[in-house]
Structure formats: structure tokens, C-alpha cells
Amino acid sequence: MTGMCDEIRPRAGLLPLTIYVAAPRGFCAGVDRAIQIVELALAKYGAPVYVRHEIVHNRHVVEALKAKGAIFVEELDEIPDTQAPVIFSAHGVPKSVPEAAEARHLFYLDATCPLVSKVHIEAERHHEDGREVLLIGHAGHPEVLGTMGQLPEGSVHLIETIDDALAFTPKNPDALAYTTQTTLSVDDTRAIAEVLKERFPRMVGPRKDDICYATTNRQEAVKRIAPLCDRLIVVGSPNSSNSLRLVEVAERAGCPRAMLVQCAAEIDWANFIGIKSLGITAGASAPEVLVEGIIEAFKARFAAKVQSVVTAEEDIAFKLPRQLRDGPAL
Known part of the structure; x- marks a missing residue:
């Protein structure tokens, strides 16, 4: 989006700074799958493609998909009668939504995270x-x-x-x-x-924790670096639940102050005067390019040394909907 992450002019004088970059961070398998579904639908069926709700909670991602021909709506009644694909976001939808889509004979693809x-x-x-x-x-x-x-x-x-x-x-x-x-x-x-x-001792719970692997892994990575940091930045959007939780986790784990930032242009540099160490992570819907932009902004103002702190490896991938894996376009 024009101007959203414009480079900020460096200040004079470079003080030493250690940047601890948490890993894993950023896109999870569910987010990656959801974005792929929109991009592949655009490639296969052409624009427009309608998306109910933000496909994932990240403004940068949404604006990039809009530029390719995706139209975002909050409810199905905003969509005209159309043969174009309608995509449900990664967050999932009530049963009433696909039922309404079927009643209108809309062609829909479900990007709900598995x-x-x-x-x-x-x-x-x-x-x-x-x-x-x-x-x-x-x-x-x-x-x-x-x-x-x-x-x-x-x-x-x-x-x-x-x-x-x-x-x-x-x-x-x-x-x-x-x-x-x-x-x-x-x-x-x-x-x-x-x-x-x-x-309620007889209450039944999930066989395995419902909190997803990516949320758990990102919180554990933040816990590892937070005690080392004077400040910690979580790259993510204000409506991203997992990103907001990372801010809370960082402060509880010992970082004096953690903050949510969408991109480099949003950094309030007054919050970083005199720091010697900085942590950076990203919520599960934040692309790596935003992390890189923030690291570069700090390198322009500090004599920065970047250290990656890895607490887990992730290799999970989810299947795409059948309609996007094979078969001709409608």
C-alpha cells in the first residue's frame, strides 16, 4: 500500500544494538494456505475473486491481494449474483454462511485453517x-x-x-x-x-491442545528472547489475536516493554532511545518482508548486530482445496 512502509530517514550517530530475532515467527501453514487459495483462485478463474472477511488479519497481505483483483466484503449480501469464486477466510465461518452461499448458487472455496x-x-x-x-x-x-x-x-x-x-x-x-x-x-x-x-472433574477436553502449533511455537520463542531485551516488537495487525498475545507474553516473560507494530513506518523512535537490546518477532499472519523492513530501519539508526534465536523447526503444510489442485476452471 502506497506510503504504508516508506523508509524513514536515519538519525545521526550509531550506538550498538543487539537484535534478537525469534524463530519461528510469521506465516503459519494455515495462513500460507489461505493466501495461496486466493492467489490460485485469481490465477485459475481470473478477477474478481470475492473474499468474505479479511483472508488473514494483516493489512499488508489484504492490500496486496486487492491489487491482484480480490474484493473483500464482510457479508455475503455485499456480493452480487456472480459466477466468480467466493472465499471464506482462514478464521472459519458459521454454518449459516456456506448454507447461504449454496442457497444463492455461489461457487465458494473454504480457506478455513484445518x-x-x-x-x-x-x-x-x-x-x-x-x-x-x-x-x-x-x-x-x-x-x-x-x-x-x-x-x-x-x-x-x-x-x-x-x-x-x-x-x-x-x-x-x-x-x-x-x-x-x-x-x-x-x-x-x-x-x-x-x-x-x-x-467439573468429569468435563471432557480436547485430546490434544486446541491452541495451534504455530501459536504455541511463537509464544515459546518470545519467552526465550524476552528476558534478553530492553524492548520487543511484534510485527502484526491490531486485530490479530495471536499477535496481541505475543505482546502480552513478552512482557510477562521479562521484557520491560513490548509493542505491536505493523511496519517500519509506524515505529515511534522515542520508545527506543538508549536501548541496547531489541527483540523482534511476527504474528502468524505477518509476512517476512515487514520484519526485514523493521530490521533495516534499526540498522540505519544503530550499529546493529542481528542474532536469530531458534526454538523450533516447522515443516507443516496443509492441502489446498480440490478445486485448486485439479480440474478445469468453471
Whole structure:
């Protein structure tokens, strides 16, 4: 986007600075798949391609896809009758959305992250088994709306805090299950789940933690570098849940101040006067080019030494929708 990440003029005088760059960081497999779905749909079917909600929560990504011919809408009723593909975002959607698309004979592609789809399936199975379903998550987040929308209204109870967990009154304490949003703080979620388990010992939880591997790995990487840093930057968008959690994790892990920054042009340099060490990471929907731009901005102002701190290796990839893997265009 023009002017969004313009280079900033360096200041005179270069003081030493160690930059610790967390790894893993940035795009996860679900985000990478979702962006590929939009790009491949544009390549196969041509512009326009309609996308319901931001495909991922990153302004840079959204603007780049707009430039290629993607049209972003919040609801299906903003889309005209069309043969063009309609893509659902990586966060997932309520069941009512594909049902509405089918009623209008829209051709849609579902870019929901497979790990979010796993949570949807868990919630449905618990409901079918006669359990009340608790969802640990943040009200209003698209992923939460999508998960709650898999079941009849009133079947899922949102738990945002420990106070919510303490206040919840079930219909039957022996017929409860919980699941979670995939992009939460690992530590906060564990604390809430422990309260629920203590109150309702027979409550059923996920066989494996619902918080996705990428969220977990990025939080662990931040915990490693945070105590070493005078300041820590999380590259990400204000509406990105996993990016906001990284800011919280960094400060809890010992960094005096962490902040969310979308790109180099947003840096308030007054916050970095006198620092000797800086941490940098990126949320799961932030492209690496934004990280590189921020590193270069600091190199222009400091005698910077960059160290990569690797805490995990990631090699996960998810299959693309069948329509984009084979077969002719519509």
C-alpha cells in the first residue's frame, strides 16, 4: 500500500544494538494456505475473486491481494449474483454462511485453517454426545463466531476469563466439554482450563491442545528472547489475536516493554532511545518482508548486530482445496 512502509530517514550517530530475532515467527501453514487459495483462485478463474472477511488479519497481505483483483466484503449480501469464486477466510465461518452461499448458487472455496476446522468438529461431536460445550476464547473474534456458529444458538457458552470459569453454572456438571480458540495465550488458557477442570472433574477436553502449533511455537520463542531485551516488537495487525498475545507474553516473560507494530513506518523512535537490546518477532499472519523492513530501519539508526534465536523447526503444510489442485476452471 502506497506510503504504508516508506523508509524513514536515519538519525545521526550509531550506538550498538543487539537484535534478537525469534524463530519461528510469521506465516503459519494455515495462513500460507489461505493466501495461496486466493492467489490460485485469481490465477485459475481470473478477477474478481470475492473474499468474505479479511483472508488473514494483516493489512499488508489484504492490500496486496486487492491489487491482484480480490474484493473483500464482510457479508455475503455485499456480493452480487456472480459466477466468480467466493472465499471464506482462514478464521472459519458459521454454518449459516456456506448454507447461504449454496442457497444463492455461489461457487465458494473454504480457506478455513484445518486446525480451526478440527475445533469445529470437536464441538459438534460433543454436542451430538449430549454435552454442553464451553469455548475458551475472545468475544467477537471471527474464529469464535465461526466455532459458536457450528451449533444451534445457545449450545456453546463462551468463557473469556477465570472469573467466567468460576461463575459458569452448567445444566449438568457431568455432561460438559470444552474447546478453545486456536490463537490464545497458552498460559492464560491453561489457567482457565484448570479452574474448569477443578470445578467439573468429569468435563471432557480436547485430546490434544486446541491452541495451534504455530501459536504455541511463537509464544515459546518470545519467552526465550524476552528476558534478553530492553524492548520487543511484534510485527502484526491490531486485530490479530495471536499477535496481541505475543505482546502480552513478552512482557510477562521479562521484557520491560513490548509493542505491536505493523511496519517500519509506524515505529515511534522515542520508545527506543538508549536501548541496547531489541527483540523482534511476527504474528502468524505477518509476512517476512515487514520484519526485514523493521530490521533495516534499526540498522540505519544503530550499529546493529542481528542474532536469530531458534526454538523450533516447522515443516507443516496443509492441502489446498480440490478445486485448486485439479480440474478445469468453471
